[in-house]
Amino acid sequence: MLDGRSQIKRKLPPRLILSAGWLILLGAAAMLAPWIAPKDPLAQDLFLGQLPPAWVQGHEPGYLLGTDSLGRDVLSRILYGTRLALTVALLAGSITCIIGATLGLLAGFLRGWVDIMISRAIDIWMAFPPVLFSILLIAVLGPGLTSIIIAIVVIDWTRFARVIRAEAMTQGAMDYVASAQVAGRTRLSTMFTEILPNVLPTITVLLTLEMGIAIIVEAILSFVNLSISTDDPTWGGMIAEGRTSIHQAWWVLVFPLITLFLTVLSFSQLGEGLKDRFDPVLR
């Protein structure tokens, strides 16, 4: 039997629609890049260098967003760059989340020596300057997709661990935890069935935020030439190249930047939107 109250369907928040829409579009672009990209992203043609986008005087048909100084199609390169960006976002984001949130949950709920060890590790970790740390890591591990993901996970797990630990501590003090104990639930089971659902909204928000951050980190590493290889198109690499020709060909810099911006924004809004829509506790 349902009553009227639980039948009120919450509307999809606009930011959820917009952000999810953009991310779905990107996902489709990444998967279909070989079929929808108008040109080969690596094909150079020095006669067609620095062509402006299609609505600017002097453009060539077929190059919608123009070309860079080597005559490569900007749109095609953005589309192919999406593949790396999203792979990094999803893999690095989820792995960071799983490791960080688990440690945070254990520290915040079990307390005691577990908490002491994890908290000290977090403190020490956070004393390292993150950008230098990641550059150092890549230098040691060598460039490549795996290295980027490892670098992001190693640096950012503390973000999850800190926040989730604090949240788990708050939730752990609630009487529903005591009540689970009175009912005879074990500590570990309590952590998963009672605490986890209550920190899940926070985890969701952090996870999507982390995906956006992963994209930025990847772009920064590409920018300093420490990402995968210089040939494969990446947004960060394009931005780095575009910077050198900003006065002659602004579009080489601007379009990847806009894509990056919209994607990171969409990830953060996706998290908030999901929370608004699916958290059973109405605010």
Place this chain on the structure above:
Amino acid sequence: MSYLTIRNLSANLKGRPDRILRNVSLQVAAGEVRGLVGESGAGKSMIGKAILGTLPLSIEITGGEIILDGTDLLKLPPAQRRTRIGQFCALIPQDPLTALNPSRRIGPQITNRLVDILRWTRADAEKRARELLAEVHIPDPERVMRSYPHELSGGMRQRILIASAFAAEPKLIVADEPTTALDVTVQKQILKLIAEMQARHGTALLFVTHDLGVVSKVCQSLSVLYGGLVLEDSRMTDFFHAPKHPYSRALLAATPKYTDPDGSLTPVPDAVVAATRAEVEAADRSAHV
């Protein structure tokens, strides 16, 4: 001659049809103590907040008048309204643990208002603060003024908040459930203190509470609220002798009395609740015609 007159005050949840206050009218004479009684959600605290201009942002006043000392507060521009409220009104809050700033000493928390808003000299303000702390029976006021809130007990803090409320000789004090967070033995002392201070200073007091026992100890008149509607407006002795509204009668019957071994657990009958709810809805309909 009433000092505070509220006429047809209505308030809504912003942008929604949910009504918080429904044409509330009441008067508090100079030096009178009026109780605002009701269960949670009755709107009793909202009236106090409307007077002091501290309503939550989600609630808006949709009509009516709050006439304080002859001036309708709701017609004043916001800046003037705040000054007026600051000069003439004060609040005794519910929770003494959160009402004092934990990172500041007690002294400045009492004197700041006098110095910053009422332009007293610091020396005068501190002298006044010491006098007031003595007046609320705090031993060693000097030491307390230099203390931080966490060094003092809940009862002590509530005394300080009372002293602070009376500091600028306000004409009206809103006491919002001032003893709900306290132990009964401390509650008794605080209630006696509030009554004593009120009588000495001749301040009008609006006493918000859910406890009819407390009302019978401090109030001279009371308004019973349900769903933002005033159901009954009585002199205190008349009310306890014979409540006018069926809901008031039920509420009084439901209030536990330890002196009465058997009949003290009478819930408010569903029929009374239904009838009262119907009355609230009827009031809405007649207001719309």
Place this chain on the structure above:
Amino acid sequence: MSESYAPNLYQIDNLRLSLADMTKKPLVGAAPRLEILKGLSFTIPKGEILGIVGGSGSGKSTLGRALVRLLEPSGGSIKFDGKDITHLPETDLHPLRRRFQMIFQDPMSSLNPRHRVGAIIAAPLSLHGLSNPRQRALEALDHVGLPRGFATRYPHELSGGQRQRIGIARAIALKPDFILADEIVSGLDVSSQAQVLNLLETLVKDLGLTLAFISHDLSVIRRLCTRILVLHRGEIVENAATPALFANPQASYTRDLLDAIPLPDPKQVWA
């Protein structure tokens, strides 16, 4: 019925409990111990409704939590139905947990906000391997006078009184021998207060429960409880049958407590 006929469900001897006082913890080293319970001895016979009364800091909630072993005492002993549970580890405690349950003060915090009511009531049942937890949960809702449709709701969709009924339903669903009710009506409006108390009274009678009812308010206890324990600063200052306590309070603290209750009657004048 005198105590010699009724076997004791609980026997508490010289119970002590201290906690680390973190506010006074020195920079290096252990925090000093704060003694909350200072050697309490009493019994709860089967079928009794015991009121535990005291102000804040009296240790009444700590005592309650020790009775259901949410806290481990630091001295003395607690025997439940003849078995010493004072320091029993959680695994050995598990089969006994079904037999003593607790209803919490704040039903908002004691009901997991992200679980549905049905799941909240059914969870302890499945933990103890009882058959048909869903069905039993619905029956528990019947017992506390709530419609079965509430099973699919979330706690925040209910009123305070309804939430507290869910707390009661969860406790009685296990068919325990003993229930600890910790200030269960202090957050409720008087109208729902009376309803919840009446419900509890009926259930205790119908199910043959033994109940300990913690409250700061003597006035809600009078009708419900058969015996009252008055606690002050971690010590028992009075332990008396309800009528005797109200007719002739022995401890001066009990008298202060009674005097301080504001009766809804203008004729009561405070000295």
